[in-house]
Amino acid sequence: MVKVRVKYFGELHDILGIREEEYDVEDATIAELLLKYIPDRHAGVADKWRETVFATVRGEVAINKDGMPILKNHFILVSGKSTELNYRLKDGDEIAILPPVGGGNAK
């Protein structure tokens, strides 16, 4: 069992109503954290979570040819470094789920 801290930004903390929280996970990847642990804990907004974070096809999370879910313009950092969804979580990891960053218009 490993303990990880998850941080939410922008519209994600609006959806979940929380900016960060901890999870105890059993030999899990980031994909499993995003697809199972987080929506299970926040069951009331699980559909909204999936639709916001992942690309979906007819309401189902889209999967790539490697069997990994496809993020919808979101990025994942683990302890400040960009990371793939198949990363296996380690004790003490800080996972930040980043929505598209928002700037001003150039024109």
Added chain:
Amino acid sequence: MKVKISDKLDDLNSLLNEIKETSTDIGAIIIFVGSVRGLGRDGERVLRLEYEAYEGVVEKTLEKIISDLKDKYGIIDAIVEHKIGPAHVGEDTVYALVASRHREEGFKSLIELIERLKHEVPIWKREVTEKGSYWIKST
């Protein structure tokens, strides 16, 4: 090089003096000031913006961008400050200063710095208008 995110930006003149003192080789200082516009994307009246940031990562990302610009254009130095928290119409939200030997590389660097700031640096902006509030995405 200096980067900072804060709920209160430093005085712009003090930043200008600070970057001037970096080197006697400086021949141009180009400054960008971002401020809160009173009209939203759909023409509605803006009440305020609310910025939030992934602190720590913002600073590292900005330092990397400035370092890249030094390598690419040979600029002498840069300072970037970005506001977090609420910002009202007319309030300054970004100061970016680039010091270079000549104006050409300064202008190019500043444009690239701001574009990368808007697209790569983990800062999010919520626009609060008279009709509601929205998270803004880069375009």
